[in-house]
Amino acid sequence: MLIEDDDDHSDLVRMQLADEDPTIELTRCASLAQASAQTRDCVFDLVLLDLGLPESDGLETLAEMLGRLDGVPVFVLTSNMNRELGVEAVALGAADFVDKHSLANSGLARRIAFAIERTEIRRRLENQNLFLRTFVASVGHDLRAPPRQIIQLTDMVEDSAGEEKYKYLRYLNDIRSRAGHLSLLLNDTLDYAIHASKQPSRQTVFLSQAVGQVIEDLDTHEKGRVKLMSDVGLLADPNLLFLILRNVIGNGLKYCQDQPSIVRLDGKIVPSGTEVEVTDTGMGIPEAMIEQVFAPTVRAVDRSRFSGTGFGLAIVKLLVEAHGG
Template identity: 30%
Template sequence: MKVLLIEDNPDHLELIIECCYGAFTDSCQVETFDTLSAGLAALGSSIFDIALIDLSLPDSNIEATTQTLKQLQTTVPIIVLTSLQDGEVGRQLIKDGAQDFLPKGSLHDTLLQRMALYAIERKHHQVQLENRTLDQQTFCRSLSHDFKAPIRNVGQLTSLLKDRLTDRQVLDSEDHNLFEKIENRLHTMNRLVEGLYDYILTDHISAGNELVDLNQIIIELKPILFNDAKTQVSIHCDNLPIIHGNRAQIFMLVQNILENAIKYCEQEPVITITYEVIHVKTKLNEYLLHQIKICDNGIGIETRFINEIFEPFRRLHSESEYRGTGLGLSTVKRIMKNHNGKVLIESEKNKGTCITLQFP
């Protein structure tokens, strides 16, 4: 067992080394460093089975070390060494990528051995999962490209055939209608491929911890929505919060909801976006939520279909009535789940729909 130990306190250092030899037998090798920078440099250049890292070091205080470990990319499992009162910091670091934390006051051979073996096993599974996720993302991109290329080629060949037949003046109105139907079907297939790509990929990209300004998302979406809409669109919006998450996914989330509000409307679309902070109290704990409501004046949904509309490919209307893939709201639900949030829907036929988004 080769151990990387980053610890600057000589007394603690001696105690931890003794525990390592007791836990991993005399064949154990321990390389020690008293600064974070030197230890991480060794971690990047040598092979270790496990790393034991103190949080408070001469070149890095607890907060700085915590931030560094959050962003650290390594296949080596990390056990964070904490004081007894730093348990909450340790638990947070486990959420951010560390395999475990160990209060120095509780350190002994058996505990260190058990925690190290569990940490190595967990890290092994984590690396496998990350590699599988990367493979699936690559597969999704390849699949999207492989499907879109022949669709694009069919479109080009159809357009070329139409132009040649038009030059010969052999097309009548029925022929033009047939070519228009082909173009519409190709657009539908293209949207379906894009929808599938977005839908599959949302499960394999973590929510992330970017600061996402929802006001800016709305500003960027307006020209896209207004240019695509066939009628005048009115959006009335409260001042929205800045939340933590994956910006690309949040953009897709809001875009899907607003596009539905515009598409499923038989009059000039009016969309109202409201925001409030709500306080939730349960028997176990209490917490605050960002709650955003997006309400429209569209055709609404019958109550009996409310529970079905988040299912993939579930459509309540034919393609000839309203274009779509049946994946928009399924993707919305996946993105909210990915952000530890919740999506709720209230609707009444011919009276509009309200979609509620609740973010931590």
């Protein structure tokens, strides 16, 4: 669909597409109102949008159209050689931008075909991710239940064994410990599978709010060991930000030598966005392991001294990257 109020410009686009690919079917609308009516009755593969329509002008036009479409790629048409406007449009969600005065050299039909193909691939991936999340959620309960039941049965055996239980107490504790580790491993594996395909929502969250939620979940003796040095606003998914900070702060408190560790968080605005620096006084990560610790199941500490599965930082990495970090 072409949304263009100027007849001459509309003819230019139509002729260019006909020259490049005669199989393209083009529906022209002269206003957003007409386009809105068309989208109610028809499904379009792509929208070519002029930013200078009667009802709205500039990026407001794009924002309004994106709000009415469900994942349909939008190409912005500019007529003033304003590349910066086109770049801004792409940043706001447009698939591409084209100067109407340079259509002959734009390869418009080819770019349209690529955009439609990318959109279709993205939709297939989203459907696959939805299936995986649904599957993991549906089997998650069944997978989590057996270790809990083993622990409960072990407790029942210990309670009913009377004086004889002391003969088997070491074995019962070993069963309980191994079942607990299995439960932790299953929980972290399922959480990793769920978050691997999760797309974050975006809203303004202050670092102090998110850190405060994590502190509320800590044991009493740990609450005073988390220090927020400076606050900052972040554009993030509040629930996923909580998971990120809970893992990072938890690691900082957990991995320490003789003295309790202090965790400090410092938020600041940088040219590329928002940066949160987390430091602690714990045992640290060996330099040779810094790149490896973000891989699933990798641990940089003595497993006999510290419990865990090695999924925490892997989940953190996934969630930070999902936010563009």
